[in-house]
Amino acid sequence: MKKYKRKKTKVVKIGSVKIGGDNPIAIQSMTNTDTRSKRKTINQIKQLEREGCEIIRVAVPDIDAARNIKKIKKKINIPLVADIHYDYALAIESARQGADKIRINPGNIGERWKVEEIIKICKDKQIPIRVGANAGSLGKEYIKKFGGIKPEALVESVTDEIKILEDLKFDSIVVSIKSSDVRTMIDANRIFSSKYNYPLHIGVTEAGPPGGRGEVYSAVGTGILLEEGIGDTIRVSLTGDPSNEIQAARNILSSLNLRKLGPRLISCPTCGRLQFDLEGFLKKIENEIKTIDSPITIAVMGCSVNGPGEAKEADVGIAGGKHSAVIFKKGKKVAVVKEKDIMRVFMLELNQLVKEAS
16 A cells, blocks of 8 residues: 655745645635624634634735734634635735735736735734635636646746746745646646745635535545645635535545544435434534534444444444434443433433543
């Protein structure tokens, strides 16, 4: 079996979080609230914090949004990234207001002096900059040169962005190369990683809705790169509630044993032997364990074929029967309960286990 080996990239500090080097692969997301609405944005970020988000990005469409950054940061506990397009003044104001990282594409900021002004304040305040290429906004010159949206086109685009910063003696850089096409994203990041040492923010952009295509595409794309040792921070880009992105990212990292993030939930695929509402029970369990950090294994099995074996191997588990279930904890049978009592008794055992592990 090939031994996992992570590429050692440059360490970049984003507020209280370090990425690159040997630091844990950080989970990030982006709010979908209007940043001009301080209360809504703070509430969403605090919810994402509880669910495991470690870096949060906010859109900065105008000066009012930029000026809200300081107020938002006072109420949250994780680093905040300002997402800027086109207007250099918004990047400067975001830095003044305490943003922990600035996301720009130097090529669309305009004249060189504008980029220089952004660099000047970022150097002074020790704020890193994220640059990148996205297949959806790739410049026409790169598409023409390479005959389409190819991995090489994305890499050259981001390389040109980096050169602008390096020419200005700035190297506190995080790089992102994304595409909604999984293979294009994988190949572009492979090429870049083989040539540069900057930390990579990886993800399949515009992956789709949660619970289906979006999570599958993200898991395949980021999972392949992570297994190859590529990637220092990830975002799973899903339509709608960003809470879904955090859970998906935790699942990806946990599945590869790269981070021990919360419970591992095992459940049977169900068959004709099922005689209790396993799906309903499972939905309740998924909601209950969202904010649990302990790396415990939970098994929810529907019958007596594989059920007892899986449940015994888990830290806590159930093996279903006829409108009933056997509950196991650390390999021992602790209760046989009727269907109406399964959730209550199971949660008592689970909460006790979490308490013991903390």
